[in-house]
Amino acid sequence: MSFLYFDNNATSRMDDEVLQAMLPYLQETYGNASSVQHKLGRAANTAIERARIDLADRLGSTPKEIYFTSGATESISTVLKGIAQAYNRKGKHIITCKTEHKAVLATCESLGKQGYEITYLDVDAQGNIDLEDLRKAIRADSILVSLMSANNETGVLHPIEKIANICQEKDVLFFCDATQHVGKLPIDLQEVAIDILCLSAHKFHGPKGIGALFIRRKSKPIQIPSLVTGGNQEHGLRGGTYAVPQIVGMGEAVKRFEFHSQIETIRDYFESELQQHIEEATVHARGTLRIPNTSNVLIKHVRSTELMTKVPEMALSSGSACVSGSRDPSHVLKAMGMDDEDVFCSSRFSFSKYTTNDDIDLAIQQIKRAVTQIREASPIWQMYKEGLI
Template structure:
């Protein structure tokens, strides 16, 4: 039986055209892109620069503003640690949010041990920030605002244009983790004045282990020192041998991502059918502005970890793939005001251009049966039904 795959916010299937573009750089054109003294090296170098143009075109940036990384986690560490180091004489505060990715929150926590102060914005029950609270929280010591474009667990979108304009008025840098946004929705950095942005290829049908960091070119350059030092690759910002095949894959994935595809209709169909099929199920962020591919589902008194063991043919997650091995409940749902009990019962279904209706129907039927089987042996569910809890 085919596995119904609904974990596309964790990673996506590689696009056939992306794989096809990559293969020559693993076989015939395998030269080191820094060895430009010979033809094979120059072929690699040209491929890297072509991919840089493709990534820049996707977000309407200048190719010189694009730096290749191993992915968003590296980019986040580069930016947060780099800004903390370079701007310490200006201020020692970073403003972020309690629903950010763990790569941000964990790095910020570590930076507090080095003298940085981290201010956390709160969210409402839908996972949305208050723009006035954001503006009020930016003080004279704030050097960076770090807010994601769209939440990886719930799909809730932050108002990037308004955030960027507030940061401009306040004279602070705006760093946006756009990992979940890029490839699903358009973004134009010429129109939306984001200063720094990161993305990963494997979230948009590219290969794992490659991403990009956008740093806006300004009259007063943004100072971010290298996290990984080595040779002079990437103008000294990111040392190491170029993984040409992965960079080519990122470039082609960025090129393919410019093609529009409709996914919200299927996502909405899934939610409507699930709510009809499973008693006491809900979509916590249904009323929020969300990514078109993401559903965060809460099924009352059915722990996601238990449900997953009964659904081996359905691939979904209990939240972020980066923390799904943790026993703690979703920090995102808790920040939204949900109890730990409910947060343990939340799960993420994320769709892609390869998801079809047959998969959706199959997953809903299997979910319905699995939930019924769990509840049939649950004293807590019986007490809930009897109004005792």
């Protein structure tokens, strides 16, 4: 039996072409990109700048606005802590949302303990923020709005163009975690007035351990102090030896962006088949805009941990990979108004260009069999069916 991989929001399979592009910089052109005195170093440096250009071209930015990091988590810490430090004379107020990634929420919590005031916007039952709530939350002492583009657990899309326009009107910086957006849907930073944006390569078939920050060049430069000090790499924003193979791999993955309509077709097929074959299965946020590859489903009285145990040849998730070891219910689904029991019975399936209809058919068979086994052994399910709970 082939392994069924439906956890692409945690990480995606690296493309073969990406690996081939990386190999020379591991074995042959292995110079330090900062050692431009010799040809191996210069070759590595040239490869880095080529990747920077490729990423800038796909995002609609300039190469000078792209800074390489180890990934989105580092980028988020750099931005939130850096903006807090650089702009605290203007104010100590930051606005974010209750459904943001834990990398944002944990950093905001840390800043809150240092005297910063954090406003956490609510979401409705579909996971959407109220733009009027955002507008009202922005004050004279607000220094940053930090809102993701696509939610990593539900796939819900925030209206980032409208958010950017509000931030422009209110003269406050807008930082967008686009980790789940980039590579799944187009984004043009010439059209959307985002000030700062982060991404990770391993979400779009690139290597792990590499990401990037976009920082818009403005007449009044955005001030973000370095989180990782050392050499003058990345114009002093991030010290340390360049991870040349990973940067090259990200550049190759970026060039291979293809927005496959069949991914959304496969997701919709999965949701339709699941609800047809599984009693009391509900798709979260089905009534709103989502990235095309993500489906978060509630299977009533079947805990996701039990389901995963019953389908060992299938990769799915109970939520964000960054908190998968936690016993706490998903903060995203809780913010959408769900009770703990339904949250614990919710599972995330995230697909890719490698997912096929045959994969979905096989998955539905396995899930149906597992759900039947779990429910037959569950007195709670029997009580629920009899209307006792």
